Amino acid sequence: MSLPPLTPPAACEVLVIGAGPAGSAAARQLARAGVDVLLVDQQPPGRDKVCGDGLIPDAHQALARLGLLEAVMAKAERVAHVGCIGPRGGRVDVPGSLAVLPRRELDRLLLDAALDAGAHFLQARFEAPLEADDDQQPARVGGAVLKLEDGSLHELRAGLVLLATGAVPKALIAAGMCERHTPSGVALRGYVRAPALVGKIKAMEVVWSRAVRPGYGWIFPAPDGCFNIGVGVTDSHRAVGGKGAKKELNLRAIFDAFVAHYEPAARLMREGELLGELKGAPLRCTLAGARWSRPGLMVIGEAAGSTYSFTGEGIGKAMETGMQAAEAWLAHRDDEAAARARYETGLRALQPRYDLYERANRVNAYPWLADLLIWRAGKSERLLRRMSGVLNETSNPGNLVSWRGLTRIIWE
Numbered sequence: 001m002s003l004p005p006l007t008p009p010a011a012c013e014v015l016v017i018g019a020g021p022a023g024s025a026a027a028r029q030l031a032r033a034g035v036d037v038l039l040v041d042q043q044p045p046g047r048d049k050v051c052g053d054g055l056i057p058d059a060h061q062a063l064a065r066l067g068l069l070e071a072v073m074a075k076a077e078r079v080a081h082v083g084c085i086g087p088r089g090g091r092v093d094v095p096g097s098l099a100v101l102p103r104r105e106l107d108r109l110l111l112d113a114a115l116d117a118g119a120h121f122l123q124a125r126f127e128a129p130l131e132a133d134d135d136q137q138p139a140r141v142g143g144a145v146l147k148l149e150d151g152s153l154h155e156l157r158a159g160l161v162l163l164a165t166g167a168v169p170k171a172l173i174a175a176g177m178c179e180r181h182t183p184s185g186v187a188l189r190g191y192v193r194a195p196a197l198v199g200k201i202k203a204m205e206v207v208w209s210r211a212v213r214p215g216y217g218w219i220f221p222a223p224d225g226c227f228n229i230g231v232g233v234t235d236s237h238r239a240v241g242g243k244g245a246k247k248e249l250n251l252r253a254i255f256d257a258f259v260a261h262y263e264p265a266a267r268l269m270r271e272g273e274l275l276g277e278l279k280g281a282p283l284r285c286t287l288a289g290a291r292w293s294r295p296g297l298m299v300i301g302e303a304a305g306s307t308y309s310f311t312g313e314g315i316g317k318a319m320e321t322g323m324q325a326a327e328a329w330l331a332h333r334d335d336e337a338a339a340r341a342r343y344e345t346g347l348r349a350l351q352p353r354y355d356l357y358e359r360a361n362r363v364n365a366y367p368w369l370a371d372l373l374i375w376r377a378g379k380s381e382r383l384l385r386r387m388s389g390v391l392n393e394t395s396n397p398g399n400l401v402s403w404r405g406l407t408r409i410i411w412e
């Protein structure tokens, strides 16, 4: 369903740029509290986003806080386990609250929920920040220059701008917030319809192998007899440019190698129907690569690097950081410096978790670590519980792959 076109207003209280999970979550929470919010995206409602579409426990929690978990689960494919498969074919199924819903549907549902709460939507592209009409030093962002659908430029004043523009750094650069232009990772996915394989691939399967190093391949069961299949290289900037670097990263070749290595993937591609093309996209991880705020502006979601390295999961944390920014604004509407300070404190509290995921990235670089973990988890209930704790965010992933952690794993 398309939305009636909106005459661009001259001003609003909060301008949210980007209607992905981060932007829509922030807009919904602000609008629910009575804030005048304008949500802007360069693409029309119902746009697609290249993603694995996996909703892990942190996404379930964020959706519950937004009051949307039931609505999402009514459309999503429910999944009970993440199936971890090592290079030698060993497998362990880690339980958790999981689901898969194509982003075209998830993001539309989130956007509609923001509009239901009272936010407005405008299709337009953020071009540059506008300086506020005051003498504050350093200059405060007081709105944005937007490019409208007819190509004209429109100046819009706002008390706060939230930048939720995802992993592509163009808008971050324009806003003077980008500290790293290269992505932290890149990934490629396709949709395959294969009704005959429904019930045969039941878990969200994550497969480590030398073919996909440093990264992993996946097959996630989606609704309507479809599967999301892809590969991600989580350290692509180093993989391409750093020590021991590959000259060129060819994601399509890595995808083909994954399919050749993993028989269920080969079967899916052989027996199923590929819907559309395989598509790739960058990731920004570890809360790094961008400034989190400047006067009048906060960066939320993947633009702030809110995606986990190691797993490349980011939908849940995008919503969480969006809600954190909304809460910070609601607590300090008359003192934007205090709102920013509160938002940054919230992100700093999340940082240690991201650092641990960065450490856990070793599994992607050294897939034999996955073999070791899977082999031990098959023998140790306790280790399986710890792996489930990582998925549910009740225990730390980094501890599993530190040398001390590995020694414990071998003996426990």
Ligand SMILES: Cc1cc2nc3c(=O)[nH]c(=O)nc-3n(C[C@H](O)[C@H](O)[C@H](O)COP(=O)(O)OP(=O)(O)OC[C@H]3O[C@@H](n4cnc5c(N)ncnc54)[C@H](O)[C@@H]3O)c2cc1C
Pocket: 017, 018, 019, 020, 021, 022, 023, 040, 041, 042, 043, 047, 049, 050, 051, 052, 053, 054, 055, 056, 059, 124, 125, 126, 127, 164, 165, 166, 167, 171, 186, 187, 188, 189, 230, 280, 281, 282, 283, 300, 301, 302, 303, 306, 307, 312, 313, 314, 315, 316, 318
């Ligand atoms: C192949 C792949 C697989 C992935 N798999 C998973 C997974 O299974 N589970 C998971 O949790 N995460 C996954 N991720 C990560 C996940 O996609 C991101 O973490 C998530 O989309 C971040 O949400 P966001 O709202 O911050 O940004 P986005 O979802 O990227 O939304 C940003 C929005 O901003 C808009 N925008 C950008 N620039 C402008 C501009 N200048 N003006 C106006 N609008 C603009 C865009 O059109 C877009 O709608 C995957 C990523 C990739 C690439």
